Amino acid sequence: MAAPRSVSAAFQEYLQHLGLQDFPCGIGSWNKSRFHGRRSSRLEEAVPPGEESPEALLELLRDPHSPWALPPECSPLDRLLREVAVLAPELLRGSGIFQLVKSLRILDKGVEEVDEGLLQFQQLEELILSANHISRVSSAHLPRTLKVLELCYNAVGDLQDLCAQPPPELQHLGLGYNRLCGPSQEKHLTVDFWPNLISLDLSFNSLTDLPGLVSQLSTLPNLHILLLQGNPLALTPTYRGFLVDSLPKLSILDDIHIWPEEREHFYGLARQPELIRSEARVVVSIGELKGLPNPEAFQQLEVGSEGPVITYSYYVTYEFAEGEELEDRGSPEGIKIHQNSTVAPLDVDSSAQDTEETKNHQEPAATEEPKTHSAKVFATPGQPWADTIDCSYRKEHVDKDLVGLKAYLEAGTIVSVVEEKVLSWPVDADAEENAATNKKEGQGLKKNNAKDKQKKKKQQQQPSEFRSDPPIRSTLGTTRVTLDTLLATEDLVATVCDFGILIPEKPPVVEEKEVKKGKGKNRKPKAEKESKTSQKSETTPKGKGKNKETAEVEEGQELQPVPLTVQFQMQLLRWPLAASTQSQENGAAGNAQ
CATH class of the missing domain: 3.80.10.10 (Ribonuclease Inhibitor)
Structure with missing residues (x-):
């Protein structure tokens, strides 16, 4: 096993790097008569042919254009030892060099x-x-x-x-x-x-x-x-x-x-x-969410249609250290515990109204991170689509695990924008009724056709009840927000998370097995019809069937897409702000009692 590398060994390597025995330092053919012949304390003494004067040698060390000059960032000790090696190289022999060093x-x-x-180093003052x-x-x-x-x-x-x-x-x-x-x-x-x-x-x-x-x-x-x-x-x-x-x-x-x-x-x-x-008190605020693609084109279908009614909602998630003391279990944000070490899309399994703790089954991406830390994911309440969604979210976290909080701040937090899609189907479009209807049609019961038509007409006139499938969640954007400045003298990190420009997907096409939930297996939902219609309009020959949007594209008047952004802020509460907040909470608790 190799011996530990010591300060003395590093110092010897340092001396070799300085080249104190090489030209223009040390003793050699360039100055040998000064040290092997009659010595004089006067530097102005005549220099023998083939040798250099001390002044000339020092100039080679000090001239920035000289190949022997030290770089500008060198230390004062570097310059001192090099110049001593020119003027009095004998002082650097043996232990004499240690007496010259005051700062190492x-x-x-x-x-x-x-x-x-x-x-x-008997004169050393700074190490x-x-x-x-x-x-x-x-x-x-x-x-x-x-x-x-x-x-x-x-x-x-x-x-x-x-x-x-x-x-x-x-x-x-x-x-x-x-x-x-x-x-x-x-x-x-x-x-x-x-x-x-x-x-x-x-x-x-x-x-x-x-x-x-x-x-x-x-x-x-x-x-x-x-x-x-x-x-x-x-x-x-x-x-x-x-x-x-x-x-x-x-x-x-x-x-x-x-x-x-x-x-x-x-x-x-x-x-x-x-x-x-x-304990530490940290306030997280989330403001405006912008740049979401408009899902209005395929958001809803007409009442009584065979296809589903699709509704969308959006919310923002962020991580906070796992050691946080949960004071309000009735808060609307979803919570999830997982081990985080990477920036990875979050498959959030808890909605904005769900407070159950669930596990994250996603594998982390293979990227290098400052430090692994345990964290919980919090979410803002879900809201429908708008050009600008004002989340107006504010939550104060109280964390007693200060060591864990430090690790969390060093690693930063992950902020994500999540889309939640829910498909709702008419209640009368269930499998049992479809089976009964198909059976009647197979038996040729024509006398029931009139009743079926009346029933369908009645359903179109009256609002239908819907049953909803489990929500489908997808992460539209994920980014890491650095928080290490909160460990220094800063008390506030305020930033706008930019997730880039999103390209909206084409309207979803309902598969045949989903269509069977309707009243006719050969019928296609309105969303698919609109999709084919849009595809047909795209393949229309030039000069025929131009719509307004196409005209705007050709004229270069289409608005530039807006990147997906969200305002994020984290503040570390200090005295007296934290004390006033705490007194307000205590007063509210006293009034409640």
């Missing part, structure tokens, strides 16, 4: 271990090891001169090794985007370990205990900058206000300056523990 940046080099070789694979850091391997330690985007899940013995007196500790989860980590964030800490980055971990963390951070006398966004605890409504009121010396929280007005606004919140709840 090793980013995305696959480092797994912070080894004791770091102790050779940045972000975007590696470090899971543990021992304080025994850190130089005592260190003031800045940056370990963002690693796999650190425990601070015990870092605090096993007193760590260096850091001024900044960066642990963002790691795997810290509480409440066992809070005890390592006190003044006993970090008496000089000014800035602390714990963003985008899995910390959940806000009161416990604040009680430890309040012991840090010099803490002025704090980053906690991206943690589950940051999703609670009182998150920012509680921190601002609890840490009076804090000046910047989540990259936002704390002004005196804000501190005054949240004054006293830390002394109201009943408001500090480990």
Whole structure:
């Protein structure tokens, strides 16, 4: 098994990449007389033939057009070591190079271990090891001169090794985007370990205990900058206000300056523990739905026709984290539990008026997603077709599973537009009556023909009763809405989901077995007749039977199709908005009692 890749090994590779022993650096034929002959401290000394002066060699490093120049994005350490290798290359031999390094940046080099070789850097003040694979850091391997330690985007899940013995007196500790989860980590964030800490980055971990963390951070006398966004605890409504009121010396929280007005606004919140709840309140709003193809051409048939009456309704579905606490079981939206990891069409099995939980039998598409999460699907009430359907949907979700909610926001939500089609048949068109009628006709009972005609005429004059088939649902459009900005400093995501332009299908043709439900197996429903009529009109020779729509197409006056869009909004409620909402709910509950 290969040994873990260490910081020391990455540093040696870094030195080789700089080429400190190659022209124009190091010692060679281009400057050998300066180091093997009589040495002089004056750079203006005459240069032997075939060699280069230190000034000329430095110019090769600094001229942006030189093939030996460093790229503009190189670090100050790169330039320092290259220039030292020109002026005094002997300083880079042995352990001398470690005495020159005060800031070391090793980013995305696959480092797994912070080894004791770091102790050779006796002047090191800044160590940045972000975007590696470090899971543990021992304080025994850190130089005592260190003031800045940056370990963002690693796999650190425990601070015990870092605090096993007193760590260096850091001024900044960066642990963002790691795997810290509480409440066992809070005890390592006190003044006993970090008496000089000014800035602390714990963003985008899995910390959940806000009161416990604040009680430890309040012991840090010099803490002025704090980053906690991206943690589950940051999703609670009182998150920012509680921190601002609890840490009076804090000046910047989540990259936002704390002004005196804000501190005054949240004054006293830390002394109201009943408001500090480990839950998130999220409001989802769905507005106008546009761009639906008009099904009017084949939506209904005449009363008494052999074919079905077809009605259409439309609704919007979206996912929300499974950990949501359902407060209102009588809400009109349908709910479905499933494991989501992809953007896939949703075959919704619950209507806008159905609250039963059903399972999703669709297989997910093979696409890469940020993270698998469990979710429930909610739906707006179904509405008939219109050019613009105003869903006017608003629902507040209360979620106590903050870790699950964070995973849901990282993955985003799936928004879909669903069409529900219902076929309704006349009650007198059932199979038994058809069988009886066919039997009578087969026996040649002509005397009943007059009665049948009278019955049919009577049915045409009076409204018929209908029986409806199970609804047929189809997904017209599906898209993913990114929500990760709600984990940062944003409280609102408002977007218009664009599903593209839909091409309406041709009117449905009822199969022969469906026609048998009518009063004559050779009769065809009106929808099929209209379909054939439209096909016939399409094949009409040029100049004959042109209708108005065809004329408009030829003249280029047809309106451009409108894409299918829906307004979607998700808001993370913060104090005092969440508190006012909650008080209204409590008041309504009191009045109901």
